[in-house]
Amino acid sequence: MWRKFATWRGPLFIGVTSAMILWLYFSGQLSLYIHPRYHLFTAVMSMIAVIAVLWGVGYASASPSRPRRASGDAEGLDHGHPHDHEHEHEEDYLPSGRWSMAALVGSSVLGLATILALVLLPPTTLGSVTVENRAINQSGLGDSASSLEAASQGDDASFAAFTVREWAGILRQTSDPAFFRGKPVDVIGFVAEDPQNSEVFYLTRFVVSCCSVDAQPVGIPISLPDWQSEWPAEAWVRVTGEFVVNPNLDESHPLVVRPENIEPTEQPREPYLF
Amino acid sequence: MTVATPSSFRVVGGVGLGLAGLAVLWLLRVSTADQSVDSVPAPVMDGLTLALSVLIESLPFIVLGITLSIVVQLWIPQRWLFRILPANRFGRRFVISLLGMFLPVCECGNVPLARGLVARGYSVSDSMTFLLAAPIINPVTIITTHQAFGFDDGILVGRILGAILIANVLGWVFSLHPNPESLLTTRFAAQCAVGPSATSASRMQRSSDMFLREATVLMPALIVGSLVAGAIQVLVQRETLVALGQDPLLSVLAMMLLAFVISICANVDSFFILPFADTFLPGSILAFLLLGPIVDIKMLALLRTTYRNSTLVRLTVLTALITAAVGTAVNLVA
Numbered sequence: 027m028w029r030k031f032a033t034w035r036g037p038l039f040i041g042v043t044s045a046m047i048l049w050l051y052f053s054g055q056l057s058l059y060i061h062p063r064y065h066l067f068t069a070v071m072s073m074i075a076v077i078a079v080l081w082g083v084g085y086a087s088a089s090p091s092r093p094r095r096a097s098g099d100a101e102g103l104d105h106g107h108p109h110d111h112e113h114e115h116e117e118d119y120l121p122s123g124r125w126s127m128a129a130l131v132g133s134s135v136l137g138l139a140t141i142l143a144l145v146l147l148p149p150t151t152l153g154s155v156t157v158e159n160r161a162i163n164q165s166g167l168g169d170s171a172s173s174l175e176a177a178s179q180g181d182d183a184s185f186a187a188f189t190v191r192e193w194a195g196i197l198r199q200t201s202d203p204a205f206f207r208g209k210p211v212d213v214i215g216f217v218a219e220d221p222q223n224s225e226v227f228y229l230t231r232f233v234v235s236c237c238s239v240d241a242q243p244v245g246i247p248i249s250l251p252d253w254q255s256e257w258p259a260e261a262w263v264r265v266t267g268e269f270v271v272n273p274n275l276d277e278s279h280p281l282v283v284r285p286e287n288i289e290p291t292e293q294p295r296e297p298y299l300f
Numbered sequence: 301m302t303v304a305t306p307s308s309f310r311v312v313g314g315v316g317l318g319l320a321g322l323a324v325l326w327l328l329r330v331s332t333a334d335q336s337v338d339s340v341p342a343p344v345m346d347g348l349t350l351a352l353s354v355l356i357e358s359l360p361f362i363v364l365g366i367t368l369s370i371v372v373q374l375w376i377p378q379r380w381l382f383r384i385l386p387a388n389r390f391g392r393r394f395v396i397s398l399l400g401m402f403l404p405v406c407e408c409g410n411v412p413l414a415r416g417l418v419a420r421g422y423s424v425s426d427s428m429t430f431l432l433a434a435p436i437i438n439p440v441t442i443i444t445t446h447q448a449f450g451f452d453d454g455i456l457v458g459r460i461l462g463a464i465l466i467a468n469v470l471g472w473v474f475s476l477h478p479n480p481e482s483l484l485t486t487r488f489a490a491q492c493a494v495g496p497s498a499t500s501a502s503r504m505q506r507s508s509d510m511f512l513r514e515a516t517v518l519m520p521a522l523i524v525g526s527l528v529a530g531a532i533q534v535l536v537q538r539e540t541l542v543a544l545g546q547d548p549l550l551s552v553l554a555m556m557l558l559a560f561v562i563s564i565c566a567n568v569d570s571f572f573i574l575p576f577a578d579t580f581l582p583g584s585i586l587a588f589l590l591l592g593p594i595v596d597i598k599m600l601a602l603l604r605t606t607y608r609n610s611t612l613v614r615l616t617v618l619t620a621l622i623t624a625a626v627g628t629a630v631n632l633v634a
Contacts, residue, residue: 036516049329059353071360080318082512085505087314133520140523146332155346160538236571238353
């Protein structure tokens with residue numbers, strides 16, 4: 027039993043993980059984990075893995091001692107464990123030492139837990155834990171001169187297309203209130219606390235450049251004293267309004283959005299900005 | 301393809317069983333897709349999401365690496381790997397350090413390849429040169445590093461040159477050993493002395509076997525590496541790293557430690573380290589990108605199958621010293 031599991035855990039892990047990646051791809055949720063430019067490549071490789079595992083299962087059922095060492099041209103190429111000797115099959119995967127056995131058990135438990143989580147837990151976005159850990163607007167993402175230029179000569183249509191990231195980028199480059207006059211803000215994001223200022227909250231999005239492990243929170247300050255009583259952290263909202271000079275001079279933001287309207291909204295299908 | 305056994309009926313049965321298992325998995329997945337996760341603590345959920353994103357990002361590269369290493373080992377005549385080598389020792393090692401351009405696999409896939417090269421008659425030090433250079437000097441790594449960093453701060457160029465330097469220096473050092481065979485584990489050395497074994501299995505069947513075996517070695521390491529990466533992201537506040545990130549030497553050491561622990565594949569590590577690029581000096585990022593593909597927890601486990609512990613200690617110390625020197629030098633210049 028153990029021996030069989032030690033032999034088959036790799037195919038099991040790669041097969042289940044790939045099958046779940048395919049489900050994420052076809053249900054449109056792969057962007058919760060990785061940037062869209064890798065979606066097709068990831069799906070194709072996952073498909074290859076699923077087919078290879080099925081194929082291997084087929085061969086193995088024809089002769090039960092598989093998967094055996096890929097011998098012949100590949101002598102010595104079946105790497106990874108101390109007992110790779112000729113004529114040994116599944117024994118290869120059961121180590122002898124106590125530490126190796128502990129490593130085998132430990133990695134198996136973690137692997138099983140991971141594939142169970144992939145199958146049973148619904149995919150979710152990152153939340154306020156990561157926002158706190160990474161600090162909003164700490165990185166330089168969104169510093170683009172092009173959005174400043176677009177804003178200085180843009181019309182209402184171009185402002186409507188601006189996301190939190192564009193506004194945050196512009197805000198970094200200028201704090202001249204005259205610049206923002208007559209430029210309507212209409213953005214969605216989730217509510218996050220500003221650790222330094224109590225009378226504003228950050229309207230936040232994560233910006234992802236590769237996969238969600240590199241997600242950076244980017245946000246703009248919305249002025250709303252006692253916002254905590256109206257909106258819980260992580261609530262998705264749509265805010266319309268305009269940037270004005272911060273009425274509370276004690277706070278660190280020179281400019282804040284004075285909201286005309288804040289309404290609850292659905293989490294977008296692609297919650298991250300790419 | 302030819303199935304060597306007569307029991308094609310059982311093959312169909314096995315594949316059918318596998319397909320049924322897949323269907324069950326997908327049904328389970330669809331039926332649990334909308335349940336609430338409120339009962340799971342938020343830090344656990346975020347850590348899991350981060351870990352899964354590393355896993356999902358790396359998996360296609362692992363599949364690609366396994367597929368290519370099967371092609372190289374079973375479908376390409378091995379003599380191709382020898383014909384292009386110059387006779388001069390230093391020239392030979394230099395060419396070997398560029399071989400990765402034709403074998404674009406990350407470091408996990410390179411261990412079996414290096415073992416195969418030794419078994420095929422490459423010297424131990426030559427195999428070492430290949431092993432150290434190929435994860436970085438390969439098209440996939442170069443492309444992903446370029447996607448992540450462009451030509452900013454000389455990180456891409458530094459990574460390529462640094463890898464060639466480390467591979468050639470270590471190859472040269474190990475070639476000075478009076479008895480190179482003693483660098484290998486006794487078991488592997490004995491195995492190299494035994495010739496190839498005859499087999500009746502078809503090449504397709506051996507390819508399939510090899511895929512499953514590679515998966516068995518690589519997947520547990522990959523999953524554990526991803527979980528550790530996710531946990532560290534949640535547990536270590538960015539501010540702690542920012543504090544370390546500004547000292548020219550300390551930040552290099554911090555990044556080398558991170559690379560050692562994270563054990564992430566060279567093909568994707570640029571993206572992993574990209575968000576740190578704002579807070580760390582370029583030489584420290586470079587140190588991460590140089591050390592990670594050569595020495596980390598996962599690689600040491602894989603390398604132990606082939607090289608003796610004493611060899612690995614020397615390898616680790618030399619690589620770490622060169623990496624620290626290169627990283628600190630870049631930090632002081634930049």
